[in-house]
Amino acid sequence: MLGRSERESGAHALAAARQGSWDTHENLDEPSDLLDLGAMTAALDTVSRIQGMRGVMHVGHPAAPDHDLERALLASSASLRVTAVEAVAPRWVWVARGTELDGHVVIDEAGMRDCRHQLRTFGANPHLVPARTSLADRITLAGEHGSLVVERDHVPAGFTEIPGSSTLSERAPLWYGLVEPVPEPADFDEPAQVWLAFGPRDDHKGSLQLTLELVAAAGIDLQHLRSQPSAEGPHVFFASFSVPTSAPLRALKAQLAERGVAHRVLGVMTGGAFQPGPAAVAPVWASRD
Secondary structure, X not given: OEEEOOOOOHHHHHHHHHHOOOOOOOOOXXXXXXXXXXXXXXXXXXXXXXXXXXXXXXXXXOOEEOHHHHHHHHOOOOOEEEEEEEEEOOOEEEEEOOOOOOOEEEEXXXXXXXXXXXXXXXXXXXXXXXXXXXXXXXXXXXXXXXEEEEEHHHOOOOOEEOOOOHHHHOOOOEEEEEEEEOOOOOOOOOOXXXXXXXXXXXXXXXXXXXXXXXXXXXXXXEEEEEEEEEOOEEEEEEEEEEEOOOHHHHHHHHHHHHOOOEEEEEEEEEOOOOOOOOOOOOOOOOOOO
């Protein structure tokens, strides 16, 4: 069985599941064929407890994970991991009844996450609604001169795309992952992306540096590193990196265990390159004058 959290776009999650052939024991024809498992934490709890249940989640990017998912995974059952990812083309469209618009845009949480930058460029005034809000209720909220952002398959009768709609589907692909309970990651002999969470045994000045030295000694080049306050100590850290085989990961885990550094693998996704890469920033550094 496959499910998704309530804040996910059913159409995009379905596209990822079908593209990745994750529906090996069922036929997925409509977004409703993916079970709505509630909030992310509830969805992960359900996936961990019900045999045969797996979840389809928005992951951000394999090399730069979504922080909400990182945190939720670390706070969930230790058996849960992201085991596969798929990039799907955006299916969002911006539609309205006519051409006289007041800038009011009804959009759900997934649409806002994926399209907020484009909407801001056009000066839109988003009206955020829960993903479970019915299409009829969204139409009512939009009013006569408002508009909607919905998946292409859900455009209501009498609505057409408005100028600017094409920018919503021209953005980078959306990455979705398969989350399931699995034993400790098995050895592998092909490139893979790894998500690793760790917490230094003693959080003091230089403790992170000592842990990063272990990472470097294992021949691993971090692509992503983020800190988060911990309920059991000052900090935990989330990292993402690529390895050619499981050997560097195995070596790093052994060194972390030897030094008492708590750690957990949150994901292992087969693949040597995940293109396009994460959104890049054009830095403007402080002047050296």
